[in-house]
Amino acid sequence: METKPRLLTILDWSSIILFLFATGMVFIYAPMEAVLGNVQRVFYFHVAAGWVGMVALGVAVVAAIAYLRTSDRKWDIIGLASIEIGLVFSFINIISGAIWARPIWNTWWTWDPRLVTATIMELIYLAYLMLRQGIEDPDRRARFGAVYAIVGFLSVPLSFFSIRIWRTIHPTVVGSSDAGAEGAFDMTPRMLQTFFFSLFVFTIIGIDLIWHRIRLGRLEDDVEQRKMQVMA
Amino acid sequence: MSVKSTSVKPITARAPSFLQAVGAVVRKDLASEFRSRELLSAMFLFALLVILIFNFALELNARERGEITAGVLWVTFVFAGQLGLNRSMAIEKDRNCLDGLLLAPVDRSAIYFGKMLANLLFMLIVEAIVLPIYSILYNVNLFHPGLILVIILGSLGYVTIGTLLATMAVYARTRDILLPILLFPVVVxxxxxxxxASSAFLQNLSMEFVWPSLNLLIVFNLIFIAVSYMTFDFIVEE
Known part of the structure; x- marks a missing residue:
């Protein structure tokens, strides 16, 4: 039984402290947006959660390709960990988006390209977990998971492009925005600082959680192997 | 006995070419299907039922038809196609035919392309029957060359990724319910x-409205074929 690495403990505590600090920045340091009001404060964590969700899916694909090339169990564990954590963060992203959309777009939900793409991503993550659950042989589970992670990863940007033919109302705060976007705003320096700090903090939390999940995955593997030894 | 001893060819050392292997798998699937006809008849009846249900669920009336025909048709094809994909791989798995296929001294991707083409043929056959029936039932003319092209392209992309995922799904405990869950989000x-593209063709819009969707369709097909070709080996690996 491996002991918990010191760095992970440090990461745990820094995640907690940084998260509290970021929350403080969002509510106190960042100024209130003149047009959108207080609800705009959702934006900082909304984008940060979406960012971690996307990056986690990216990591899962890299891990999937690495697994197919090397057949090293390590990559399978990393892939599963980042997909599970990515699933949670994407869900936070969608829910916080809905909370923001209600007052600004006057609806919880709209069939906008980004919203649909986020939902499809969530469904692909869930399908990935269901696929893994249905397969008992660990090697086959890992191989199928890797293949599905690659196929799913390709499908996400494709969905975005195919829906993009419609005009979007989702604002692009970072980068150029569509003329039809509603709820767009310019960021003041304080807002920018809060925004980038939130991105940073969520990235740290994401890394921390994925690391924990990888450890859990390794322990699961260990238990499975010991069980096999006892049975044999 | 109909099998003559002279028809048994001596075993030659030469392995079949890629295309021969693909053709052999397609022929095998077609031969077994035309004997039992269980797959095609199930897909066809299911497609009819979906159209029937849509008729009542959507109150398909004359005015609305033009805009929703494309949607109704595709939902019908997707559901019927999923039924076929599931069955086509389940047959291989249940009777351990898949293991036999994999033992053949040919490239694994030839098996994939063979299964994929056979599934495509089944889907196109069902579509070729459903289209005229839909035209008659709803009094619309669906014989537009553009629409037929879109149906062929769309079905190709669908069975490409569908065959790949169906091969994974048959190994799972929950295989019957797993395929649609795996397949639908990916083919969205x-x-x-x-x-x-279908709706643009049906409304006789000019080609400038059709090209964006048609281009996307072609690109998706290429991507799906490439990724299936690259990953199929990993799925059937023992």
Whole structure:
């Protein structure tokens, strides 16, 4: 039984402290947006959660390709960990988006390209977990998971492009925005600082959680192997 | 006995070419299907039922038809196609035919392309029967060359990824319910493009409205074929 690495403990505590600090920045340091009001404060964590969700899916694909090339169990564990954590963060992203959309777009939900793409991503993550659950042989589970992670990863940007033919109302705060976007705003320096700090903090939390999940995955593997030894 | 001893060829050392191997798998699937006809008849009846249900669920009336025909058609094809994909791989798995196929001294991707082409043929056969029936039932003319092209392209993309995922799904405990859950989120982009292109053709819009969706459809097909070709080996690996 491996002991918990010191760095992970440090990461745990820094995640907690940084998260509290970021929350403080969002509510106190960042100024209130003149047009959108207080609800705009959702934006900082909304984008940060979406960012971690996307990056986690990216990591899962890299891990999937690495697994197919090397057949090293390590990559399978990393892939599963980042997909599970990515699933949670994407869900936070969608829910916080809905909370923001209600007052600004006057609806919880709209069939906008980004919203649909986020939902499809969530469904692909869930399908990935269901696929893994249905397969008992660990090697086959890992191989199928890797293949599905690659196929799913390709499908996400494709969905975005195919829906993009419609005009979007989702604002692009970072980068150029569509003329039809509603709820767009310019960021003041304080807002920018809060925004980038939130991105940073969520990235740290994401890394921390994925690391924990990888450890859990390794322990699961260990238990499975010991069980096999006892049975044999 | 109909099998003559002279028809048994001596075993030659030469392995079949890629195309020969693909052709052999397609022939095998067609031969077994035309003997039992269980797959085609199930797909066809299911497609009819879906159209029937849509008629009542959507109150398909004369005015609305033009806009939703493309959607109704694609939902019908997707559901019927999923039924076929599931069955076509389940047959191989249940009777351990898949193991036999994999033992053949040919490239694994030849097996994939053979299964994929056979599934495509089944889907196209069902579509070729459903289209005229839909035309008669709803009094619309669906014989537009553009629409037929879109249906072929869309079905190709659908069975490409469908065959790949069905091969994974048959190994799972929950295989019957797993395939649609795996398949549908992945084919959403393809379906969006297919529905858009079909609807544009059905409304006789000019080609500038059709090209974006048609281009996407072609690109999706290429991507799906490439990724399936690259990953199929890993799925059937023992």
């Amino acid at each position: 982009p393809l379906l969006i493009a297919a529905v858009r």
